[in-house]
Amino acid sequence: MCKKKRTFTFASALTFRQIAIVCIIFCLLVGTELISGQMNSKPEPAFRLTIKYQNGAFHLLKVKKLQMVIPVTIKEQILEEKKNPTGYFFELLNSEKKSVLRSNMPDPTxxxxxxxxxxxxxxxxxxxxxxxxxxxxxIISAAPEARFIRFTRPAPGYKTLPFEKQKREELGFFDLKKKGGSK
Known part of the structure; x- marks a missing residue:
């Protein structure tokens, strides 16, 4: 049996080279865009709250403002997206005590x-x-306008109702500028 020799012509080699060059240029452009996008975005600040639960209430022990080293986003669960969120809830409030952010967290107790x-x-x-x-x-997002934080939980008998219909028990209301929160 005779094996057929494959021959490459200049045209087929040129097409391969063109494809290779286009791929390399594309990769360089995409890589540069990703790197410059990360370099231009600033790290999002955050608060680390140290809390003590005692006698059915929260006590704020320490607030530390963190500056993230790399750009990250602390994802908060938006309560409106969940019909029946569970656990404990926190709400960041501005100086006029209007809601800036609401979310929930697992029950730490x-x-x-x-x-x-x-x-x-x-x-x-x-x-x-x-x-x-x-x-x-x-660790929670340090929204620039956030001044206070309120912790609540569903009142007994209201856990099965949608969030907006639940009665809430307040566990603690704290000023984030105190306990080391201001910088």
Whole structure:
């Protein structure tokens, strides 16, 4: 059997070169745009709040303004998008006490432990531990106009209603400019 030799002509080689050059130029342009876009955007500031839960209320221990090193966005869950958000809620307010941002966070006062049932291997058991006192931290967006923060939770019997119909229990209302919050 005779194998046929493949021959490349100048035209086919030139077409390959043109495609390669176009691809390289495209990659360089896209890479430059991505890098310049990141270099021009400023890192978003944030607050780290250290909070103590005790006797059914939140106590603000410390507010630290963070400056992120690289451009990142702290994603907040928008409450209006969720019919029945769970957990605890916080709301950033401006100096006139009008809402700047609302979101929710997992319940820091409980811990759900799951472990394998020693009596039935392959099955999980769970235990909900309620903390009477706990210290925790959260990182939230430091909107420039934010001055106060309010923490709430659904009142008993209202957890199953849509957010806008829930009655709320206030757990704490704090000035972010105090406790080290101003810079």
């Amino acid at each position: 409980t811990t759900l432990l799951e472990y394998e049932d020693p009596e039935r291997p392959g099955h999980l058991k769970s235990k909900l531990i309620e903390h009477k006192e706990i210290v925790f931290s959260i």
